[in-house]
Amino acid sequence: MNTRQLWLSQISFLVSAFKQKGYEVFQYTDAEDSVQLDYAVFINSRKHPEKRFYTLLHELGHVLICENSKHFEQYNPVYARTAEYSDGRRQRRKDYRVSIVSEEIEAWKKGLEFAQDNDLHVNEKKYKKDMTECVFSYISWASDD
Numbered sequence: 079m080n081t082r083q084l085w086l087s088q089i090s091f092l093v094s095a096f097k098q099k100g101y102e103v104f105q106y107t108d109a110e111d112s113v114q115l116d117y118a119v120f121i122n123s124r125k126h127p128e129k130r131f132y133t134l135l136h137e138l139g140h141v142l143i144c145e146n147s148k149h150f151e152q153y154n155p156v157y158a159r160t161a162e163y164s165d166g167r168r169q170r171r172k173d174y175r176v177s178i179v180s181e182e183i184e185a186w187k188k189g190l191e192f193a194q195d196n197d198l199h200v201n202e203k204k205y206k207k208d209m210t211e212c213v214f215s216y217i218s219w220a221s222d223d
Contacts (some may be wrong), residue, residue: 081128082127084199085126085127085128085130085131086127088131088198088199089127089130089131089134091196091198092131092134092135092138093134095138095192096119096134096138096141099141099145100117101113101117101118101119101141102117102118102119103119103121103134104118104119104120104121105120105121105122105123105130106120106122106123107122107123107124108122108124109121109122109123110122111133111137112137113137113138113140113141115140115141115144119134119137121133121134121137128201128204129208132189132200132204132205132208133208134189135186135189135190135192135193135200135205136185136186136189136208136209136212137185137189138188138189138192139184139185139186139187139188139189139192140181140185140188142185142188142192143181143184143185143188150181150184175219175220176220178216178220179213179216179217179220182212182213182216183209183213186205186209186212186213190202190205
């Protein structure tokens, strides 16, 4: 199996893991990488398969956090999934922003743990580079007044 086939095979494994949890995965050109907890995952198909795989691991990390939200809530000032204000005030609060950054970091960790638990190949150096770039964008957002 060549490298590209490996990544595509592992992507298929993750798509199946999402399906087992009731999620549908949509991969299309220029999709905004995200998970919607109403059971949909969106992935930009323009990305190299290795990057798509890492992004899917990260989005699965969000699902795993949500499944065990009580544990996450216990260690974070605000759990971002809990609605409090509908007028944008919540998003401007520092505790909310810290919780978002914390969840982003935790989702990357949970994704890597899932890969390790399922004997999936991960280039940890590249994975952590992707994690750093993505988390830094959230840190920049959180620190913006």
